[in-house]
Amino acid sequence: MNSETEQALGTIEVILKQNISYSLPCHENSADFEPYFWRGDIQGEFSPLNLLQSEGWIAETDPIVVIDSWLKLEQDCIVSDCIYLYDHDPANIRLDDQTLAQRNKHYCSLLDILIDEIEDLQAFNCSYNTDYSLFIITGKILENEQYFCLSTTVPQETSRYINDLIYCSPYIDIEQDRVDLTKTEVSKTQNKIENIINQLSKIQIYGYYPGGYCNVHDFQLFMSTAA
Secondary structure (H helix, E strand, O other): OOHHHHHHHHHHHHHOOOOOEOOOOOOOOOOEOOOOOOOHHHHOOOOHHHHHHHOOOEEEEOHHHHHHHHHHHHHHOEOOOOOOOOOOOOOOOOOOHHHHHHHHHHHHHHHHHHHHHEEEEEEEEEOOOOOOOEEEEEEEEOOOOEEEEEEEOOOOOOOHHHHHHOOOOOOOOOOOOOOOHHHOOOOHHHHHHHHHHHHOOOEEEEOOOOOOOOOEEEEOEEEEEEO
């Protein structure tokens, strides 16, 4: 270890003699920040994605697993198995068998298109703990050289005004060469996927409903593309 690294670690050690507390507004389970270090020679280049993978918060999986997770979520009508409803479908939002069967067909058609017509098809499970998971699918559409990502909406259990109470450093947009997507021709494959997404209209699912919270969330599949 060189002298500059030893000096930096010594400075960090002094700073960390006091806890670095952080409280989320309207949240009683906040905790202290925990320091960590990154070994570039072992872990590779530091990036947000590599950090998430290193911590086990994002893991590659199979597109079939993702589709199954979306289907199960719609069938259970709840964002997590860890949440228990006191009453059976108190908000009367559960889908009937015929609607579930129809949506199942749409998801199966979507999976067939992804497997047959998409290059570099990948799927990921994003999860900090076992309570919630966000599954996404990415790939490349060969016809117009566009990359895409499929994802569902994410439930926000806390009050919507919470974002007004959190402050952080301003985001600085660095100008880079960008492709004008309005001039990019939409491919047949992309049209097929978007048509299926449109048929999979928005539904509602339960969040944390017990205890007087009565949270119900919109659930919908979205697609984004980029060069």
